[in-house]
Amino acid sequence: EPEVTQTPSHQVTQMGQEVILRCVPISNHLYFYWYRQILGQKVEFLVSFYNNEISEKSEIFDDQFSVERPDGSNFTLKIRSTKLEDSAMYFCASKVDRGINQPQHFGDGTRLSIL
Amino acid sequence: DQQVKQNSPSLSVQEGRISILNCDYTNSMFDYFLWYKKYPAEGPTFLISISSIKDKNEDGRFTVFLNKSAKHLSLHIVPSQPGDSAVYFCAASALYKLIFGTGTRLQVFP
Numbered sequence: 001e002p003e004v005t006q007t008p009s010h011q012v013t014q015m016g017q018e019v020i021l022r023c024v025p026i027s028n029h030l031y032f033y034w035y036r037q038i039l040g041q042k043v044e045f046l047v048s049f050y051n052n053e054i055s056e057k058s059e060i061f062d063d064q065f066s067v068e069r070p071d072g073s074n075f076t077l078k079i080r081s082t083k084l085e086d087s088a089m090y091f092c093a094s095k096v097d098r099g100i101n102q103p104q105h106f107g108d109g110t111r112l113s114i115l
Numbered sequence: 116d117q118q119v120k121q122n123s124p125s126l127s128v129q130e131g132r133i134s135i136l137n138c139d140y141t142n143s144m145f146d147y148f149l150w151y152k153k154y155p156a157e158g159p160t161f162l163i164s165i166s167s168i169k170d171k172n173e174d175g176r177f178t179v180f181l182n183k184s185a186k187h188l189s190l191h192i193v194p195s196q197p198g199d200s201a202v203y204f205c206a207a208s209a210l211y212k213l214i215f216g217t218g219t220r221l222q223v224f225p
Contacts (some may be wrong), residue, residue, distance in 0.1 A: 004158070027131065033212070043159065045212040056211035079148060090211050091158050101147050106158035 002026045002109050004107035006092050012113045021077045021110045023092030031095040033076045033104060034067065036060070038086040043091065047073065079112075087114045118142050119207050121216035127222050138205030139211050141186065147208040150179060150190045152201045153218070159204055163190070166193040195223045 005024045013019045025032050034046040048055040049067050066078045066088055075094075089111050091102040120139045128134045138148075146167040151159035156220055165172040165179045165188065172179050178191045200223050205216040 006175055008156075032213075035213075040215045043213075043215040045214070048211040058212075095159075101164070101208075103149055103161040105161060106151075108156070108158045 004092055004094055004105055006110050008089075008110060009108070009110045010113070012115065015084055015114050016081050019079050019112065021079075021084055021090050021092075021112070023075045023107055024073050025092065025094030026096075026105060027073070029094035029096050029105075030096070031055075031104075032069070033093040033095075034077045035091045035093065035102065035106075037109075038085075038088045046077070046090075051113075068109075076114035082112075082114045084114050087112060088103055118145075119170050119205055119216040121205055121219050123175075123219050124217070125220040125222070128195045128221065130197055130223055131194045133150045134195045134199065134219065134221055134223065136192075136203050136205075137192040138142050138188045138190075138216055139186055140188075140207050143183075143186065144206040145209060145214075148179070148181065149213065150177075151204045151206060151215075152199075153204060154201050162203075168184070170173050171179065172178070192221075195221075197223050197225065199223050 001050045007022045025038045032049040037043045039089045045055045064080045068076050089110045091106050093106045149164040152162050153159045163174050163177045165181050177192040181188045202218045202220050204218045206213040
């Protein structure tokens with residue numbers, strides 16, 4: 001069964017450094033998402049992306065965050081200058097089409113630890 | 116922001132019995148709901164969903180019930196198996212995003 005893959009599984013970075021989290025969505029999917037889960041808290045939406053544009057972003061997704069689909073397969077989340085509070089699990093998800101009654105499929109996440 | 120709530124942080128059920136996980140929402144505009152299962156160190160795995168035009172959807176051992184007037188949905192697992200032990204998240208679809216509840220940890224014991 002096709003799946004969303006994320007790399008790396010764990011990223012340790014010094015505060016203030018840039019980090020790029022990578023995702024390969026399911027190949028025929030058109031909608032892409034990033035979510036995060038801070039330890040002990042709920043999964044929170046960050047951003048949705050379609051047709052090389054951001055469809056919606058949350059208030060968490062400030063100017064330090066950006067997303068990109070640099071080629072036909074990868075979808076990346078960049079944090080420009082990391083803060084301690086960016087430490088979380090980051091999940092990438094994809095969905096096949098615009099139909100609202102379609103599930104999003106998630107990768108296994110990247111654990112980001114900011115020191 | 117408590118648009119989707121799961122008021123029971125944990126549930127313990129004996130193998131073979133029914134597990135019932137509950138979820139409440141506040142926004143009557145939500146029209147598609149999903150349940151995800153999550154094991155440690157893995158991402159959420161889609162389990163089952165329901166559209167607001169239905170009040171029940173069944174898939175094998177899993178059934179989701181939706182009560183729109185009460186803004187409540189529930190997931191029934193029958194019979195429960197030890198492999199069902201995981202954290203279960205309820206989510207509501209809001210156009211471009213999912214809004215998750217805080218999760219219920221289900222433990223199925225022999």
